Amino acid sequence: MAWGAVHTVHVQRWLYVRNIHLCNVTAVDATVSVAICESGEAPSSTLALLYQFTLAGNEFIEFGEGILIPPSGTLYAAAGAINSINIRLSGEES
Numbered sequence: 001m002a003w004g005a006v007h008t009v010h011v012q013r014w015l016y017v018r019n020i021h022l023c024n025v026t027a028v029d030a031t032v033s034v035a036i037c038e039s040g041e042a043p044s045s046t047l048a049l050l051y052q053f054t055l056a057g058n059e060f061i062e063f064g065e066g067i068l069i070p071p072s073g074t075l076y077a078a079a080g081a082i083n084s085i086n087i088r089l090s091g092e093e094s
Contacts, residue, residue: 001033001052001078003043006087008074013093015073020064021088024055031055031080034087039072055085 009015024030034050035043045051055061069075069091079085 001031001080003033003035003076003078006075006077007089009069009071010093011072013071015069015091015093017064017067017069017089017091019062019090020049020067020075021060021062021086021090022055023060023086023088024057024084025086026081026084027057029054029056030084032085032087033078035076036067036069037074037076038070039074043076043078052080 020034022032031052031054032050033048033052035048037043037047075089077087
């Protein structure tokens with residue numbers, strides 16, 4: 001399971017997360033991990049909001065309202081199977 005950057009916050013702004021939306025686009029269960037890292041940190045299980053969370057086939061979840069991601073912070077995600085999970089981040093940088 002390889003981590004990939006979803007969004008990196010501007011160097012002079014914070015990101016207020018409204019929701020993180022995860023959707024399993026396959027008919028079978030899939031695992032997903034989501035982490036927030038400050039600048040220079042690598043994603044890992046210790047920084048994860050979700051780690052190897054099982055999302056049922058054709059299901060979705062929304063979570064994360066109110067999370068603040070610091071300047072230059074990055075939201076990362078990883079899925080157990082390629083092209084199984086769609087992720088969408090909604091929020092506001094200020």
